[in-house]
Amino acid sequence: MAELDKDTLMAELKEMIVEECDTEVEADEIANDIRLVGEGLELDSLDALQISLAIKDKYGVRIEGGPDSREAMANVSSLADFIIKAKQAS
Amino acid sequence: MSFNVFLSGASLHTSLGFGLEEHANELRSPSADLLALPNKIKLPIQLADEDAPEEIPYHLVARKPLKDTETRYFEILEKVVENCLSTSGLSEEELSHTGLYLGTSSSDVCLIEQNYLDELKNDENAQPLNLYCSMDNLGAHLRKKFNLSPLGMSANTACTASANALLYAAAAIKSGRLKHAIIVGAEILNITTAYGFQGLELLTQTRMRPFDARRDGLVLGEAASAVILSAQKPSFASIELLGGATLSDGYGMSAANPDGSSIARVIRQALKQSNVSAEDINAIKAHGTASLLNDEGESEGLKQVFQTLPTITALKPYIGHTFGASGLTELLILNACLDAGFIPGTPGISEQACSKLGITLNQTSQNMENPVILCNQFGFGGNNTSLVVRYG
Amino acid sequence: MDRKAIPIIAASGIEYPANEEPDFKAQIKQVFGKQIRRIGPFIQMALIGAADSVRAAPLPEATNVYFTSGSGDMDVTIDVLHRTVRDRQIPKPLSFVNTVSNAACFYLTKYFSIGGSTSFVSTREFALESAFFQAMTDMSVLDVETALVGSVDILTTPDTTHRTRVGSAPAEELAQGSHWFRLARSDTSATPIGYLVDTSIFKDAGSLIDHLKPLLSANCFITFGNRADSSNSQKMINELGAQEYQAQKQPAGHYGTNCGQIFRDYLHREDTSASQLLYVQQNEQGHLSAVLLAKD
Numbered sequence: 001m002a003e004l005d006k007d008t009l010m011a012e013l014k015e016m017i018v019e020e021c022d023t024e025v026e027a028d029e030i031a032n033d034i035r036l037v038g039e040g041l042e043l044d045s046l047d048a049l050q051i052s053l054a055i056k057d058k059y060g061v062r063i064e065g066g067p068d069s070r071e072a073m074a075n076v077s078s079l080a081d082f083i084i085k086a087k088q089a090s
Numbered sequence: 091m092s093f094n095v096f097l098s099g100a101s102l103h104t105s106l107g108f109g110l111e112e113h114a115n116e117l118r119s120p121s122a123d124l125l126a127l128p129n130k131i132k133l134p135i136q137l138a139d140e141d142a143p144e145e146i147p148y149h150l151v152a153r154k155p156l157k158d159t160e161t162r163y164f165e166i167l168e169k170v171v172e173n174c175l176s177t178s179g180l181s182e183e184e185l186s187h188t189g190l191y192l193g194t195s196s197s198d199v200c201l202i203e204q205n206y207l208d209e210l211k212n213d214e215n216a217q218p219l220n221l222y223c224s225m226d227n228l229g230a231h232l233r234k235k236f237n238l239s240p241l242g243m244s245a246n247t248a249c250t251a252s253a254n255a256l257l258y259a260a261a262a263i264k265s266g267r268l269k270h271a272i273i274v275g276a277e278i279l280n281i282t283t284a285y286g287f288q289g290l291e292l293l294t295q296t297r298m299r300p301f302d303a304r305r306d307g308l309v310l311g312e313a314a315s316a317v318i319l320s321a322q323k324p325s326f327a328s329i330e331l332l333g334g335a336t337l338s339d340g341y342g343m344s345a346a347n348p349d350g351s352s353i354a355r356v357i358r359q360a361l362k363q364s365n366v367s368a369e370d371i372n373a374i375k376a377h378g379t380a381s382l383l384n385d386e387g388e389s390e391g392l393k394q395v396f397q398t399l400p401t402i403t404a405l406k407p408y409i410g411h412t413f414g415a416s417g418l419t420e421l422l423i424l425n426a427c428l429d430a431g432f433i434p435g436t437p438g439i440s441e442q443a444c445s446k447l448g449i450t451l452n453q454t455s456q457n458m459e460n461p462v463i464l465c466n467q468f469g470f471g472g473n474n475t476s477l478v479v480r481y482g
Numbered sequence: 483m484d485r486k487a488i489p490i491i492a493a494s495g496i497e498y499p500a501n502e503e504p505d506f507k508a509q510i511k512q513v514f515g516k517q518i519r520r521i522g523p524f525i526q527m528a529l530i531g532a533a534d535s536v537r538a539a540p541l542p543e544a545t546n547v548y549f550t551s552g553s554g555d556m557d558v559t560i561d562v563l564h565r566t567v568r569d570r571q572i573p574k575p576l577s578f579v580n581t582v583s584n585a586a587c588f589y590l591t592k593y594f595s596i597g598g599s600t601s602f603v604s605t606r607e608f609a610l611e612s613a614f615f616q617a618m619t620d621m622s623v624l625d626v627e628t629a630l631v632g633s634v635d636i637l638t639t640p641d642t643t644h645r646t647r648v649g650s651a652p653a654e655e656l657a658q659g660s661h662w663f664r665l666a667r668s669d670t671s672a673t674p675i676g677y678l679v680d681t682s683i684f685k686d687a688g689s690l691i692d693h694l695k696p697l698l699s700a701n702c703f704i705t706f707g708n709r710a711d712s713s714n715s716q717k718m719i720n721e722l723g724a725q726e727y728q729a730q731k732q733p734a735g736h737y738g739t740n741c742g743q744i745f746r747d748y749l750h751r752e753d754t755s756a757s758q759l760l761y762v763q764q765n766e767q768g769h770l771s772a773v774l775l776a777k778d
Contacts, residue, residue, distance in 0.1 A: 223648065224604065240685055244605070
C-alpha cells in the first residue's frame with residue numbers, strides 16, 4: 001500500500017466511524033480532535049471494539065487493549081497517527 | 091408470594107464430569123489442575139487472520155471429544171434429560187403432563203453453523219440459516235422425544251436463561267398450570283459464542299479468577315443440566331427454590347451498572363419474594379465472570395445488601411462460563427456438594443484481593459448443613475436474576 | 483367477565499407485506515424524537531410496535547415485558563454467520579451482542595423505563611401463545627401490575643430461503659410485523675378493550691374442546707393458524723358451536739407471530755362487543771394451541 005496521507009486517512013476513518021457505529025452525525029461533522037469515547041462523540045467501549053476491528057480489517061493494524069489503545073482511540077487524529085506509525089513500523 | 095417448589099432428579103454434564111457424584115467428588119478437595127486454564131482446542135472453523143490463535147481454551151463437557159457436531163449435540167443433551175427423567179420417579183402418565191422449560195443462550199447455533207459450513211462446501215453462494223428458525227427447536231425436540239407435555243417454552247435471556255426458566259416454571263407450578271416441570275440448561279460449543287467473546291476481548295489467556303486483582307476475563311464452557319421441579323417435597327434432602335427475582339437494567343447492553351444499584355435491587359427483590367432477610371442467607375453463589383465490570387457491579391451490589399458478607403463461592407473457575415446454562419448448572423453443582431455436606435471453595439482465587447471489590451471467595455470446601463443460599467446470574471441485554479434456595 | 487380473565491387495556495403494532503420497504507430508521511426518529519443507534523429492523527420494529535401500548539397510560543414500576551418471536555432476529559444471525567462461517571472472521575462486536583434474543587429487551591427497558599423484568603420466551607410454532615401464557619401465569623402469582631406482551635418477526639432475503647426459515651408454503655404471501663398487548667390487573671382503573679381469558683396447548687382436538695367448551699359464550703368466533711388442518715378445524719367449529727371469524731384486516735402474509743394482527747383486529751373493531759375470539763394453531767406434532775380473548 002502506498003504511504004498513507006493523514007488527511008485522506010482521517011476522512012476515511014470518519015466515514016468508517018459513522019458506518020460502523022451508526023452515529024447520528026455525518027462524517028464531515030466529526031472534528032479531527034473531538035473525543036470519540038465518552039463526552040464528545042459519546043461512543044462507548046463497544047463502539048471502540050467495533051472500530052478497532054474495522055481498522056484491523058481495512059488497514060491490517062491491530063489496536064490491542066491497554067493504555068496504548070486508549071491513547072490511539074482518543075480522537076480521529078490520534079487514530080490516524082497510530083495507524084500511520086504502525087504501517088511504517090511493519 | 092414465595093414459590094416453595096422442590097428440585098429432584100438433578101442431572102448434569104460439565105467439564106468436571108457427569109452426574110452429581112462426580113461433581114461432589116471433584117470439588118471436595120479440588121486439585122490445583124481443576125483451576126488451571128483448560129486444554130486448548132481447535133474450533134471447527136479457523137479464522138482466516140494469520141495471527142489469530144489456532145487454538146482456544148474451552149471447558150468441554152467431560153469425555154465427549156469434539157466430533158460430529160450434530161450427533162454430539164443431541165447425545166449430550168438427551169443423555170442429561172434421560173438421566174433426569176429416569177431418576178425422577180415420575181410415571182409415564184406424570185411425564186406426559188410435565189412441561190419442559192429450556193434455558194439456553196446459544197440454542198442450536200452450533201447446528202446452524204455446521205449446516206452452513208456443509209452447504210458452503212458444495213455451493214459458495216449457499217445461504218446461512220437455510221432451516222426452520224425457532225429459538226425452541228431443541229425444546230420441541232426434547233418434548234417430542236420424551237413424550238412430555240406440549241406445554242413449556244424456551245427462555246433465551248443470555249446468561250440468565252436457565253435461571254429464568256426455573257422461575258417461569260416455578261410460577262407455572264405455583265399457579266396450578268403444571269404439577270411438574272423439567273428445567274433444562276444447554277450450552278454447547280459454538281463458534282459464534284467463542285469468536286464473539288474473543289471480539290469483545292473478554293477471554294482470559296491465564297486463568298479465570300473472579301474478584302481477584304489479577305482477573306482478566308473468562309473461559310468458555312459447555313454444560314448440559316436438567317432437573318424436575320415439583321410442588322411436593324421429596325422424601326430425601328433436596329433443594330427448595332424459595333423464590334427469586336429477575337429485573338431488567340437499562341444501563342448497558344453488555345454489563346450491569348458498576349455502581350451496584352441494579353444488582354442490589356434484584357437481590358433485594360429476590361429476598362423479599364422469598365420471605366427471607368439478608369441475615370438469613372448463609373452463603374452466596376456469585377455470578378463471578380472475572381470480567382472487570384461485572385465483578386465490580388456484583389461486589390458493589392452485594393455490599394449494599396449485606397452488612398456482613400456470608401460465605402461467597404464462585405463455580406465458573408471450575409467449569410468456565412456456561413452462559414445460558416450456567417444458572418441451572420451451577421445450582422445443581424451446589425446441589426451435588428450439599429448432598430455431600432459441603433459448600434465448595436476455590437483455593438487461590440481472589441487470594442490477591444482487589445481492594446476496590448473487597449470480596450474474598452471461600453478458599454476451601456466448608457461443611458454446611460441446610461443452608462439458605464443466594465444465587466446470582468447476570469446477563470447481556472440488562473437481564474439480572476437472583477434465586478434464593480434452601481437445602482434440607 | 484370471568485374473574486380470572488386479564489384486562490387488555492391497549493394493543494398496538496405495525497405490519498408490512500413483503501413488497502413494502504418501510505423506513506424504520508425514520509419511524510424511530512418520529513416515535514422517539516431522535517435516532518437510536520446500533521439497532522436493526524428487528525429491534526426497531528419492537529420499539530415502534532410497542533410505543534402506543536406503552537404510552538396509552540403511565541407505566542407502573544412493576545411492569546414486565548414478555549417478548550417473543552417465531553424466528554428471532556435472523557438479520558444479525560445472518561450477519562454473524564457471514565462473518566464467522568463464510569469469511570472466517572471475528573464477528574463484529576455490535577452484531578454479536580445483538581444476537582442474544584433478549585437484545586430488544588435492553589432497548590425496551592432503556593427507552594420505556596421498564597421497572598420490572600424482561601424476558602424472551604418462545605415455543606416452536608406457538609411463540610406469541612407462550613408469551614401470553616407466561617404473562618398470565620406470572621400475573622396470577624407475582625406482584626405484576628402491567629405486562630407488555632409483544633412479538634416481532636422480520637423478513638429476510640432471499641425469498642426461497644426465507645420461506646424455509648419461517649416455514650411457509652411456496653405460494654403463501656409473506657409479511658413482517660410487531661404486535662403488542664398491554665395487560666393490566668383486574669382492579670385496573672383503565673377501560674379494557676378486551677380480555678385475555680385463557681391460553682394453553684393441547685395434545686389433540688378432543689382435549690382442546692373438553693377444556694374450552696365450558697369457557698365459551700354463545701357469541702364466540704373462531705379462527706385458525708396456517709398450520710391447522712381442516713378436518714380438525716371443522717370438528718372444533720361444530721363441537722364448540724363457534725362461528726368463523728372474518729377479520730376486517732387479515733394478516734398481510736405469513737410470519738410466525740401473525741396471529742397478533744388478528745388479535746389486534748378483533749380488539750380494535752367496534753362491531754364485536756360481548757363476544758369471544760378463539761384462535762387455534764397446530765404444530766408439527768399435531769398439538770393445538772388456543773388463545774381465547776373476550777370483549778365486554
